[in-house]
Ligand code: HEM
């Protein structure tokens with residue numbers, strides 16, 4: 001095991017130890033929020049607040065884990081010549097906009113910071129050093145790519161986090177939230193499968 005191997009383990013370990021357990025609690029709390037709204041069971045008023053707070057932790061955990069994975073991919077494949085300041089800037093943009101997204105209240109600002117954060121991840125991921133199975137949507141490799149399902153999952157979580165007040169207030173957004181998060185749960189399972197496959201592929 002070299003230092004790079006240990007660094008490579010940081011991303012899966014963070015996801016397994018922190019993200020997936022919090023996802024479990026988020027899903028359970030989401031079911032309780034629904035039971036409370038439909039009057040099926042009596043739940044404390046804090047349940048919806050706790051569900052949204054756990055969801056925000058999941059989003060933050062996934063974005064940080066993705067940033068760590070990209071740093072690993074870059075180090076494992078050699079730093080790009082002359083591009084280090086640009087990559088640092090992109091990393092800072094992703095991290096900074098995530099922190100800003102969790103703080104701001106106005107809808108336009110929330111939308112801007114979520115989009116900027118996602119754009120930062122996409123720009124970092126589009127570097128040639130980041131390993132992607134395929135970039136062609138007409139090939140099977142694209143649909144089984146850990147990278148593409150990972151950035152889609154990050155985007156969906158960022159959207160959900162940005163739309164927290166709207167999900168609470170508007171039935172249209174609540175239905176959209178439920179539909180998108182069914183996809184999020186499938187993608188989380190896909191990431192576990194393709195991520196374990198990629199661990200086998202590591203040199
Ligand atoms: C892991 C996937 C998730 C699942 C399965 C899930 C599921 C649910 C469910 C079942 C509801 C209740 C809908 C209803 O009343 O019919 C809900 C509400 C809500 N969810 Fe999620 N959710 C997830 C992730 C998130 C995330 C990441 C956030 C944001 C950070 C979030 C924010 C909210 C908000 C704000 C509400 C409305 C709570 C209220 O009524 O005040 N959820 N979710």
Ligand code: HEM
Pocket residue numbers: 008011012015016019062066069070073130131132146147149150151153154188191192194195196198199201202
């Ligand atoms: C929330 C779930 C996850 C997301 C969003 C995610 C996302 C990503 C992204 C964007 C990359 C960088 C692109 C790449 O190199 O493929 C990556 C790399 C990687 N991920 Fe994940 N991942 C998740 C879960 C996992 C899990 C559960 C494992 C293993 C058990 C795993 C193992 C790996 C490995 C080994 C790499 C490096 C691949 C390489 O460069 O050779 N990931 N992940």
